[in-house]
Amino acid sequence: MPDNVPILSFIVLIPLAGALMLLLLPKDRGRLARISAIVFTGLSLLFAVWLYADYQPAFGGAKYEERAAWLSIPLNLEAGLRDQGVVSYRLAFDYHLGVDGISLPLVLLTGAVSLMAALGSVHIRKRRKAYYALLLLLQTGMYGVFLARDAGLFFIFFELTLIPMFFLIGIWGDYGREKAANRFLVYNGLGSAVMLLAFLLLVATLGFRADETADGTILTYSGNYDVMLANLSDPNAAANAGGALSFTGGLKWSVFVLLLVAFGIKVPIFPLHAWMLRVHAEAPPPVVMIHAGVLLKMGVYGLIRFAGFLLPAQLEAAAPAIAALGVINVLYGAILACVQKEFKLVLAYSSISHMGIVLLGLASLSEIGFAGALFQSVSHGLISALLFLVVGSLQERTGTTRLTELGGLARSLPFTSGILLTAGLAALGLPGLSGFVGELLAFLGLFATMRWPTVLGVLGVLLAAVYVLRSVLAIAYGPLPARFAGLKEARFTEALPMVALTGLIVLLGVYPSLLTDLMEHGFAGLLRELQTRAGG
Amino acid sequence: MIVFHTLTWSDAWYLAPELALVGFALALAVLDLMLPDRVNRDWIGWGTLLGLAVAALFVSWHICDLRRSELAGEPAVRDLLYGSYLIDDFGNLLKLAFLGATALIVLASLGTIRKDEIPIKGEFYYLVLPAVTGAMMMASSGDLITLFVGLELLGVSSYALVGARKRSGLAGEAAFKYVVTGGTASAFILYGMSFLYGVTGSTGLAGISRGLEQAVADYRALVYVAFFLMIVGFALKLALAPFHAWAPDVYEGAPTPVTSFLAVVAKGAAFAMLYRIFVRTVFLADAEAAALREDVSLALAALAAAAIAVGTAGALRQRNAKRLLALSGVANAGILLVPLALDTTILHASFFPEFLYYLLAYAFMNVGAFAVLTVVSRASGKEELSAFAGLYHRAPWTAGAMTVLLCSLAGLPVTGGFFGKLFILFGTVQTKAYWLGAFMLAATAVSYYVYFKIIRQMYMRAGAEEPAVRVPVPAGIVIWLCAAATLALGVLPRPVLDWIDGLFSIGADMLTG
């Protein structure tokens, strides 16, 4: 790749450009809007794949870093500071994009799921222009979250996903859409607020930097992630900070808890999950594909990126608690998924259960566990996207997703049912499909330190079989109600993403190194911190 | 000791903005009387705009003038009449903000207010001028007397403006409520001022500042009484909870442009006065008065928190768009108060940029939002939230602009509202006022719900069948100007803040004179 291509910016901004372009289209050109949205989505994905092909784990992502000073806000430099030789005193947020072994898999996931969701939006009939514009805007937010290397930028992208989602749920959802949209907004808004507080605390402590220059001292509060990391490992940072807030234990714990809550809402961690049930149930299926497929992973990513890397001591100390939360998530979600009557709710609780395994991986504090958490995130993203793709097809044809009203669809919709069955098997962790690898790695990682939580987590895998089979078989197997006899099999535009996602799930299940090799060195910094702590 | 400073011609030059406004007000009043009835009184409006522009020009001139002196190493402040009137960057920046906001409001009301509703259209326009003059005096005074006169000038003019919809009983009721509340607030402030004068023997802020320490030592109780009374008075003026109850009623009854004026300019001016008095007297006090400063800060912080909480929670239940915006104004007043309630340390002295930046953002988003409300309620004949139903279908561009404005009110990036809040929040973190920051953030989350109620109406409710909303050109310009400015403030706050930072410094602009 030519070195000077700002590939990360391309990935982030192409969808935004697409969204703006869509706004200029006339209202009635829905088909054109759809096609251009797919083209823009595909273009972004293309760049992401290019990045994947070019990325070399051994060298990390330094080569792709893009950085531009964006906000550099003067803080009032009063006499007291001037006397100390300070010439500049600022609060800085940069436009800083970067990629590493942790974000790249999620970027790829975003691209894949977004494209499939765009393709799978064929059922969306009303206000297509707006729909696809919002879908593109959402993508910019998601890519941005995974690529931002500045706390402020991260937050902005994080929030940028909020508004499109609100509209996508609220306009194109089911009957309870407005309520769902509201709940989504308020919970996530609260999460963002908490995150912002945590970030500002980080900026005010870890982000503080004093640079001596020829003219005098330059004091900067920076949201830059690299600065924070550098300060973290620099024992003199506290001394340099002068009168700034020192990052003491209590403050660190506060920040950690705040981050846990903020991202825990997104993940979601029990008991912060109430909002996502309604979103799963009410949002249009392609939007849920993105929601369950990518948005939940933003929480995981945030936890790793900020709570993990910046607060390793707290992560270490809180590992048992995180493991406990993980176990609760796994079992609570699984048991509740076993008694739901609405397929979408089964999937919602199943998401909770699966995200619990991610937490278990994080709690392992080992490379294999972290890799498992990340792998599970990607895998769950693909699987839930596939499941909701199928849900979208079924809903369009049968008008219902209630388990009691469905049945025997394998007869009238053999292809779709086959895909559903495959996705279900992937969700219950069948080896050879991607779900297994993530679970296995997480368990392998966690078992070394915490035996019983792992065993309980494994129990969740059993329950996964129960709820998946219960619901999938209720839909696909059994006698076919007469009114579903004449259903039409999936169109090409629906079948294509189904096959593609299935292919990805199988590919990752059979040859997980495609993804795990990327993660190599991704966690190196965090592991080093954890090890020095263990050593000292 | 007593030296009488009289007004000289050169002093008059410094008063040029205010004088210009007064001049225009008088001229327009006379013109309004002489013009025959059939002449469209919109001309008076354009005249008002011209007056505002001229005043703004003078203010800009002053800013450049001060900048020149500063670069030349001279004091960057002019004081008139023994320090009772100050031309400094604090005042000038705020004056520009007031003038700009007023101009936008007047522009938006051109073409939207109807003669059958406001029979005194001419007065309606030119009464704005003395009101702004009052606001400018409040921003620029260094003496309790001038501050009070400015306050009352603004107050009396706006009482009349509130009642401009003469034939509506609601407008009269609103005006009456405003008169009573405003009068009571003035009485409280004045009563507090009298004690401040009594214990220090001076009505000049500089004199008070000099005498305060001794006064605290000798008459602690009286000083406390003075500040307590003033805080109560300002809380009433600023509609800080639980002194806010009048605001929704008055905002609802007033014509929408006036509501917008009250929410932005009148509130901003009250803040200017609060800053003038408090920063100059207690803010940087130490030794004996340090405890006083702490208490005042705490009282202000508590009021801010209460305002944020009550404003946000109250707005949740409002169905009337104007009342909703009024309560949102209560919450925003709380936020604007936060910087003043924070400690000033060596690393945190940015209270004024924090305040001003948010005030600017608040001005744009509020003026814009009220302009949209004017347009929408004109089309549907109601001011309920449901007036916005299906706006996306009826006026997509206006709906888009309103979305930007509401996102800014809710504090979503990348808008001026977001950035302003972020800046203030960073201040709370820097000064370890975590609880206040947390409070702001929690309220922000709730406020998403509040503002998205309107967004929901615009995008998710039927309205496709209703006729398109006609947006008068001036109002359209204002709406889009506000939306664009809101976005610009969010995306690129740096130029504005660099500019403020280049001009303003606490030492020069708030503590001299």
Next chain:
Amino acid sequence: MSMLASYLTLAAVLFCIGLYGVLTKRNAVVVLLCIELMLGAVNLNLIAFAKYGVVPSLAGQIFSLFAITVAAAEAAVGIAVLIVLYRSRATVNVDEYDRLGR
């Protein structure tokens, strides 16, 4: 100093009476009058401080002159507003001015 104290006390009492009146009187005119009473109390305060204060000065008297003028203006506007209101409501009963906020 006892002189000052008694003036201050008187002013405080007047102020409180005014406030009480604003809060309780049902007649709108009386309410407006009570505001004037509060302002009057302040003037008394100012004059007392100007004469018997810690640092007696002319400023207080000047202040009170301004305050009186301003109060007059305010009262004028207040009454004007009340008249407009009375025309549309035909009542001066403050209790009945509650159509806003419903």
Next chain:
Amino acid sequence: MRTVFSQYAWLAPLFPLAAFVVLTELNRSLKRTGAFIAIVASLASLALSLLIAFERIGTGAEDYSGGFAWLTIGSVTLSAGFEVTNLTALMLVIVSLVAFLVNLYSLGYMRDDERKSVFYAYLSLFACSMLGLVLADNLLLLYIGWELVGVCSFLLIGFWFHKPEARAAAKKAFIVTRVGDLGLLIAILLLFRYMPGHALDFVSLHNVFDSQAGVISTSITTAIALLLFLGAVGKSGQFPLHVWLPDAMEGPTPVSALIHAATMVAAGVFLVARTYDIFEASAVALDTVAYIGAFTALLAATAALKQNDIKRVLAYSTVSQLGYMMLALGSGSWTAAVFHLFTHAFFKALLFLGAGNVIHALHTQDLRQMGGLGRRMKTTAWTFGAGVLALSGVPPLAGFWSKDAVLAAAFERHPLLFAAGIVTACFTALYMARLFILAFWGRPRGDAALAARAKEAPAVMTAPLLVLAALSVAAGFVQTPFGSWLGAWLSGEAIPEQAESVPVMAASAAAGLLGLYLGWLLYGKGAPKGGGAGQTRPWPWLVRLIEREYYLNEAYGYLFVKPLQGLGRALRLFDGAVVGGAGRLAAGAVQALGRLNSRLLSGQLQTYGLAAVIAAVVLMLAIAGRRF
């Protein structure tokens, strides 16, 4: 001798995999040729397996293994590879042979099914997974194959998905075996944790547990062994997880023959045999295996006595025979277990396929509707008879020799185990006699017209029977007490002649013959002419207990399903009331503040003033309280 073919062993699972891929991709367009693709693929696997086996029989060939790194994370590498030993070579032959025969047989059995190509796709996938499981060089890969065969079993049980019973049976099979799979998974986690270098391959396992005793503590070893065994219990239908296997008969009969008789269910036995070093390191584990095996054998044999569904009888028989294998394993003779696995694969597949012919002819599985088929379906009857005799342990058929090996091992271990084995042998002969008599002797009892039309199955369905019958008769001679060639070949150690086992042999033969005789007495000679319906039966409660399969399904319903549902409902309430309630409470608090505010905003100016004054007083008191 150089291992020429062993290095290509990895191709064995790939042939059927290729067939699976082709069949799923081209499913619509391959109505007829699909089956042939699958058959050719299985034939290729069979050929390769035979070549490998013959190559290894020749001389004491080296074990061959090869593989690649599947997944590398930091310092940990999970590899995927294959290993050819004599045991795996034998299993390869068994699996690919039975798979081929069943593929062939299905050509006739499934001829009219419209989803034939799907059926063949599933069969191919199964063959692939099973061969992969067998060839795996480490536990993780074995686990992958293990799960995949489970899924194929699930898919094939539910092949006729429109039948609610098939749906329920498929679900049950998957979930119940998954319970065992969890044991296996946790065992793998334990091994990963405790094995030096996180090694999971069988060579390292052998080295660690066989020669480096003490590297892993006894308690951990026991835990690992028991958990591995839990996996085997689930897969091989051992008590208490055997309940899925009888229900699994909802699947097409060839599937039952292949998966639920010959191959997949034996995977548990294979697993224990493959990791036998771990079991040998723990006496507790061995005992558990032995007693569970013996108990299962006995329990299932009794349950088989009163089943009226021909396939259910055979299913319980399978469970019982798998119990035998476990018994052998637990008694310390894994070669005996594998030997029994070997012979059982043939005669049980034979019996199922024979039953398939019967079902194909009569369209019923109910024994009470059968009878007198011997005359109309001669080949089936004769081959089936051979299978019955082999299973009953009549010398010198294959079943006799292998069962004798098992009983001999049990005899050495503990008399109780031996006794259970002997009784089971007797019951086995008894229920097989009942089955054979009810199906083939006497007069037709069911739909006369249908019975009259019943005719022998086509050649494609009888040919596999003949092959299997031949093997059932002759396969036992590879290991007799007088020349244990198989045992020596498998274990690589010379096994001395076991002359002292003559009494055991006698007892075993006697038990088998006694069972057959009893069967003839009860159902052949002594059967009431009316069909046995009106007869008063001794011990009605016992009969009912056996008929209802010891009420285990009901017990599990009350023990696991109901509590889970109850817990789920309770949690649903909790989720709504507490978790949702907390959110509502917070929202309610904010709303309450808003409501308070609305109450305040009554329009009464003086109320506003009062509120302000109260607030002012509070503020004043607060300040005063702070400072004065």
